[in-house]
Amino acid sequence: MSIAELLSILPQTLLEGLLLGFVYAMVALGYTMVYGVLGLINFAHSEIFMIGAVTGIEVFRYLGNGGNPYLILLLAFIVAAAVSGTVAVLVERLAYRPLRRRGSKNVLVPLITAIGVSFLLQDLVRAIEALWHNEFNLQYPSYDTFNYDVLSKLGSPLGLTLAVKGLIVILVSILMLAGLNYLVNRTKLGKAIRAVAQDMSTAGLMGINPDVIISRTFLIGGSLAGVAGVLFGLVYTNVTPYSGFQPGIKAFTAAVLGGIGNIPGAVAGGLVLGELETLGGTYLGFLTGGNFGSEYAQVLAFLILILILLFRPQGLFGQNVSEKV
Amino acid sequence: MKKLAILATGVLALSLASAQTVIKIASVSPLSGPQSVLGESIKLGAQLAIEEAQPRFKAMGFDLQFAPQDDQATPDVGVAVARRIVNDPDLLGVVGHLNSGVAIPASEVYKDTNLVMVSPANTNPRITDRGYLNVNRVCGRDDVQGPVGAEYAVKTLKKTRLFVIHDKTAYGQGLAEAFANRAKELGATVVSFVGTEEASNFQPLILQMRAQKPDLVYYGGIYDKGGVLIKQMRERGLAMPVMGGDGLDSSELVKIAGKAVIGTLYTTTSGPIDTLPKAAAFAKNYKAKFGKDSEAYGAYAYDATNVILAGLEAAIKANGGKKPTREEVAKAVRQVKLDGITGRIEFDDKGDRKLSDYYVIYMKTDSYPGVVQKIIQFAPPKKG
Numbered sequence: 001m002s003i004a005e006l007l008s009i010l011p012q013t014l015l016e017g018l019l020l021g022f023v024y025a026m027v028a029l030g031y032t033m034v035y036g037v038l039g040l041i042n043f044a045h046s047e048i049f050m051i052g053a054v055t056g057i058e059v060f061r062y063l064g065n066g067g068n069p070y071l072i073l074l075l076a077f078i079v080a081a082a083v084s085g086t087v088a089v090l091v092e093r094l095a096y097r098p099l100r101r102r103g104s105k106n107v108l109v110p111l112i113t114a115i116g117v118s119f120l121l122q123d124l125v126r127a128i129e130a131l132w133h134n135e136f137n138l139q140y141p142s143y144d145t146f147n148y149d150v151l152s153k154l155g156s157p158l159g160l161t162l163a164v165k166g167l168i169v170i171l172v173s174i175l176m177l178a179g180l181n182y183l184v185n186r187t188k189l190g191k192a193i194r195a196v197a198q199d200m201s202t203a204g205l206m207g208i209n210p211d212v213i214i215s216r217t218f219l220i221g222g223s224l225a226g227v228a229g230v231l232f233g234l235v236y237t238n239v240t241p242y243s244g245f246q247p248g249i250k251a252f253t254a255a256v257l258g259g260i261g262n263i264p265g266a267v268a269g270g271l272v273l274g275e276l277e278t279l280g281g282t283y284l285g286f287l288t289g290g291n292f293g294s295e296y297a298q299v300l301a302f303l304i305l306i307l308i309l310l311f312r313p314q315g316l317f318g319q320n321v322s323e324k325v
Numbered sequence: 326m327k328k329l330a331i332l333a334t335g336v337l338a339l340s341l342a343s344a345q346t347v348i349k350i351a352s353v354s355p356l357s358g359p360q361s362v363l364g365e366s367i368k369l370g371a372q373l374a375i376e377e378a379q380p381r382f383k384a385m386g387f388d389l390q391f392a393p394q395d396d397q398a399t400p401d402v403g404v405a406v407a408r409r410i411v412n413d414p415d416l417l418g419v420v421g422h423l424n425s426g427v428a429i430p431a432s433e434v435y436k437d438t439n440l441v442m443v444s445p446a447n448t449n450p451r452i453t454d455r456g457y458l459n460v461n462r463v464c465g466r467d468d469v470q471g472p473v474g475a476e477y478a479v480k481t482l483k484k485t486r487l488f489v490i491h492d493k494t495a496y497g498q499g500l501a502e503a504f505a506n507r508a509k510e511l512g513a514t515v516v517s518f519v520g521t522e523e524a525s526n527f528q529p530l531i532l533q534m535r536a537q538k539p540d541l542v543y544y545g546g547i548y549d550k551g552g553v554l555i556k557q558m559r560e561r562g563l564a565m566p567v568m569g570g571d572g573l574d575s576s577e578l579v580k581i582a583g584k585a586v587i588g589t590l591y592t593t594t595s596g597p598i599d600t601l602p603k604a605a606a607f608a609k610n611y612k613a614k615f616g617k618d619s620e621a622y623g624a625y626a627y628d629a630t631n632v633i634l635a636g637l638e639a640a641i642k643a644n645g646g647k648k649p650t651r652e653e654v655a656k657a658v659r660q661v662k663l664d665g666i667t668g669r670i671e672f673d674d675k676g677d678r679k680l681s682d683y684y685v686i687y688m689k690t691d692s693y694p695g696v697v698q699k700i701i702q703f704a705p706p707k708k709g
Contacts, residue, residue: 009536293520294519294520295519
């Protein structure tokens with residue numbers, strides 16, 4: 001491989017990394033927000049993400065034959081956000097809140113519960129899909145409209161290609177992130193969330209019901225994950241009941257990388273991780289003469305991550321505890 | 326009075342049944358989970374063979390029974406099932422498994438009592454290379470299947486730049502290596518040889534393909550990931566053909582990849598039912614009995630079962646009409662010579678078929694199975 005050939009795919013690699021990064025970022029937000037208000041790593045969040053992806057498929061399954069694909073996609077986003085948000089709220093209500101009520105100070109108990117909920121949701125979805133359609137590998141439809149290369153009209157600058165669905169990922173992500181930013185910083189609900197994150201009992205004394213706010217936080221995080229699930233399915237096409245695990249772990253990592261509890265940090269962490277993984281997966285084989293191929297991309301990504309955290313243990317954006325959420 | 330009569334006939338039937346010695350044959354394959362489509366066809370193929378043989382065994386004074394088992398395509402479940410099976414003294418033969426990764430540890434359990442196993446589907450070389458008396462297979466081997474694919478890609482399709490991917494499993498990597506080595510011997514360039522456990526995001530590999538411009542991509546692995554790879558390649562505008570092994574040989578591949586599957590090639594050791602000699606009657610009976618078409622391994626399970634039954638009959642005769650031991654059955658099965666619906670079956674001293682068929686199949690449309698391009702007969706490799 002000549003250097004010119006290696007460089008020729010660099011712009012496209014960065015673009016693919018960006019798409020992956022946005023998906024990670026939107027999932028990472030759910031981890032970071034819940035951690036912000038509860039100090040809990042909600043491992044079941046990866047399954048909320050998967051449920052969003054599966055819900056999106058069901059919408060396409062029932063409306064996919066005929067009709068405007070954009071309208072169906074819009075509906076898929078809305079339904080997936082609603083279902084994922086509802087499941088997230090239910091999980092909080094049925095699994096985490098009773099534990100909180102018991103007043104257990106042990107942080108490991110909710111953590112183990114979260115892992116248990118995660119397994120439960122995986123196999124629940126598997127059972128539902130098996131009984132309903134007898135299917136395991138669920139497919140997003142491949143519409144020509146969504147695969148159309150929007151950059152071809154502009155003469156493909158730098159040899160870049162960007163399918164319509166890639167553009168959708170970028171636009172929807174930015175829209176959701178901007179909306180979340182507005183919600184957290186400019187609205188009353190956002191103020192209440194920040195208050196609960198800072199000090200739950202004091203917020204309670206100020207007339208805020210922490211349970212309601214925590215529930216809303218799960219709703220918001222879950223809805224974002226639901227939308228992210230549809231975006232993920234749209235780009236990577238195949239979803240199984242176990243598809244949530246890998247991206248979920250990456251998104252959690254992204255949240256830690258950005259500084260857990262910090263919203264801009266989660267976005268930055270997601271983007272950095274998406275780029276690292278894609279760059280590593282693409283170039284590692286070339287740069288090591290084929291000795292270390294794509295399979296080591298994860299190793300590389302996590303090595304760099306450990307290095308970053310060695311020098312900035314609080315994460316890229318994390319500063320101190322009082323600034324969370 | 327009527328009740329008494331029914332009771333009496335019941336007792337009579339019971340005593341008649343118990344007068345016959347029970348012999349059981351088990352099928353072990355995944356009956357639940359994502360691979361159950363293939364597993365069920367193994368079970369039903371075996372069931373058909375056993376039901377046909379029951380009158381024959383009855384005449385010899387034996388009550389032949391069928392005992393289907395579920396290994397969930399998981400090694401530890403497979404071993405647990407194997408332990409249960411070997412503890413049943415009436416059980417004299419096993420048809421299975423579907424997955425090499427399950428069959429290898431499970432057959433270690435069968436070996437302890439020399440319980441004979443005839444596999445309809447396990448292509449990993451290690452299945453028979455361990456040289457066990459009780460382990461046989463009626464399908465081909467990966468170390469022949471890979472080279473068959475390479476010959477077709479390089480000699481017939483004239484491909485010179487090959488991009489080889491595997492899924493890092495014993496099956497996938499072994500197959501991909503066999504393919505790549507033969508392709509190199511034939512003068513083609515393997516531009517890249519990569520393993521990945523990724524199941525959904527194949528963009529890094531697709532970017533590498535863009536830079537290296539291969540004219541064929543080989544995938545050693547199973548359809549659940551291979552199908553996604555093919556679909557994502559086509560969506561990103563890469564048009565070079567994809568080739569794989571029998572891991573791609575499933576109707577699920579078409580379901581996953583959709584229209585993108587068109588143009589895909591795969592090698593397999595179990596031919597589509599309509600290309601098999603003498604399989605027409607089997608296909609008809611299968612459909613009539615079970616209401617669906619036999620998938621990939623059904624016909625092979627039918628033959629595997631018949632091989633066991635033929636060995637069993639020979640062992641019974643040699644034993645003066647009495648129930649033989651497991652070891653006697655295993656020895657007799659190795660000697661079986663049979664014209665099955667998948668062709669002539671004779672085992673070599675390792676338990677491989679002396680000649681197996683290898684198929685190259687082309688997906689001309691998005692319907693399963695594809696079109697057979699070539700059928701080659703090969704003997705298993707001498708060394709190993």
